[in-house]
Amino acid sequence: MSSIRPGAVAADAVFAVEGLSARYGKVEALRPVSLHLGAGELVAVLGPNGAGKSTLLRAIMGLTPGEGRVRFEGRDLPRDDARGVTQRGVVLVPEGRGIFGPMSVRDNLDLGAYLLQHDTAEIKTRLERVFAMFPRLKDRQSQLAGSLSGGEQQMLAIGRALMAGPRLLLLDEPSLGLAPRLAAEILETLGELNRGGLPVLLVEQRAPMALKIAARAYLMSVGRIVAEVTPDQISSPRDLARYYFSHDH
Ligand SMILES: Nc1ncnc2c1ncn2[C@@H]1O[C@H](COP(=O)(O)OP(=O)(O)OP(=O)(O)O)[C@@H](O)[C@H]1O
Ligand SMILES: [Mg+2]
Numbered sequence: 001m002s003s004i005r006p007g008a009v010a011a012d013a014v015f016a017v018e019g020l021s022a023r024y025g026k027v028e029a030l031r032p033v034s035l036h037l038g039a040g041e042l043v044a045v046l047g048p049n050g051a052g053k054s055t056l057l058r059a060i061m062g063l064t065p066g067e068g069r070v071r072f073e074g075r076d077l078p079r080d081d082a083r084g085v086t087q088r089g090v091v092l093v094p095e096g097r098g099i100f101g102p103m104s105v106r107d108n109l110d111l112g113a114y115l116l117q118h119d120t121a122e123i124k125t126r127l128e129r130v131f132a133m134f135p136r137l138k139d140r141q142s143q144l145a146g147s148l149s150g151g152e153q154q155m156l157a158i159g160r161a162l163m164a165g166p167r168l169l170l171l172d173e174p175s176l177g178l179a180p181r182l183a184a185e186i187l188e189t190l191g192e193l194n195r196g197g198l199p200v201l202l203v204e205q206r207a208p209m210a211l212k213i214a215a216r217a218y219l220m221s222v223g224r225i226v227a228e229v230t231p232d233q234i235s236s237p238r239d240l241a242r243y244y245f246s247h248d249h
Contacts, residue, residue: 012038012039013036013037013038013071014037014038014039014041014072014073014168014199015036015037015070015071015072015073015090015168015199015201016034016035016036016037016069016070016071016072017033017034017035017036017056017060017068017069017070018034018068018069018070018071019032019033019034019067019068019069020032020033020034020056020059020060020066020067020068020069020070021033021059021066021067021068022052022055022056022058022059022064022065022066022067028223029052029055029223030052030055030056030059030066030223031222031223031224032067032068033052033056033068033220033223033224033225034225035218035225035228037168037199037201038199039199040194040197040198040199041194041199041200041215041216042190042191042194042199042200042202042213042214042215043200043201043202043214043215043216043217043218044202044203044204044207044210044211044214044216044217044218045201045202045203045204045217045218045220046203046204046205046207046210046217046218046219046220046240047205047219047220047221047244048205048221048244049205050222051220051221051222051223051244052220052222052223052224053172053173053203053220054095054172054173054203055223056203056220057092057094057170057172057201057203058092060077060085060090060092060170061082061085061086061090061092061170062077062078062079062080062081062082062084062085063082063092065079065080066079072088072089072090072168073088073089073167075088077090086115086164087115088167089165089166089167089168090166090167090168090170091161091164091166091168091169091170092161092170092171092172093157093158093160093161093169093170093171093172093174094157094172095172095173095176095203096176097153097154097156097157098157099145099153099156099157099160100145101144101145101146101147102144102145102146103144103145104141104142104143104144104145105137105140105141105142105143105144105145105148105156106141106142108145108156108160109127109130109137109156109159109160109163110123110163111160111163112159112160112161112162112163112164113126113163113164113165115164115165122165123163126162126163126165127163129162130159130162130163133159133162133189133192133193134155134156134158134159134189136152136155137152137155137156137159140152150177150178150182151178151179151182151185151186154174154175154178154186155186155189157174158171158174158186158189158190162193166198167198167199168198168199168200168201169190169193169198169199169200169201170200170201170203171190171200171201171202171203172203173203173204173205174186174187174190174202174204175187175204175205175206175209176205183206183209184209187202187204187206187209187210187212187213188213190202190213191212191213194213202214207234207237207240208237211231211234212231214231215230215231216228216229216230217229217230217231217234219240219243219244221243221244221245226243226244226246227243229243
């Protein structure tokens with residue numbers, strides 16, 4: 001295996017999760033998990049339903065209480081303080097998108113920039129960047145977010161995250177519920193963002209698509225990272241299943 005030993009932290013890691021665990025009552029949803037991202041890296045987290053992928057992202061953000069350490073740009077991220085984490089530049093696009101249906105597209109985007117308060121020039125610059133990336137959002141600024149198509153809602157969720165000025169973007173299954181072509185389009189946009197220098201941690205179930213844009217992937221099963229792979233090591237879904245199910249207990 002050409003990959004680094006799982007859990008080993010590269011010296012140039014910009015982001016590192018060290019022994020992060022989380023539980024819901026008696027359910028141990030996240031056994032101690034460790035992973036890292038290098039500067040400008042796009043890394044995928046793949047795994048079947050219930051593997052603990054969303055719990056991992058929520059624990060990183062401090063949305064789910066967890067034990068362990070999360071470091072970003074050389075400093076610990078606060079725990080139990082999602083706003084504080086976002087203020088440090090770590091922004092989550094949550095599972096199910098988390099947009100506000102009864103509000104307009106534009107209001108949803110503005111909400112993403114709430115940490116900037118009154119810096120209207122910067123808000124305008126960011127808005128233009130989001131519209132350049134997703135022209136469909138520009139055309140639908142006054143439309144209610146809830147009436148957008150699934151793909152447009154996902155664009156809005158990503159656009160809103162970009163309005164917060166992320167220095168690390170976390171995404172929870174951005175392709176969920178989208179037709180394959182639209183899913184590929186969304187992931188390609190993420191690849192573009194990453195090529196612009198933004199580090200990305202991408203949770204996905206659509207492994208082949210994620211592996212097209214990711215430099216590496218962590219494979220999760222039953223609350224653990226069971227392997228770290230590079231895209232060339234996975235040539236068929238069977239390869240993945242072998243990793244997941246050989247570590248099922
Ligand atoms: N709020 C909760 N209360 C109790 N158990 C939970 C809660 N949220 C998640 N779990 C459990 O924790 C485990 C991990 O769930 P999680 O949502 O992190 O998985 P996932 O990998 O994101 O799955 P999916 O691909 O279906 O989104 C599952 O067994 C799930 O049932
Ligand atoms: Mg999930």
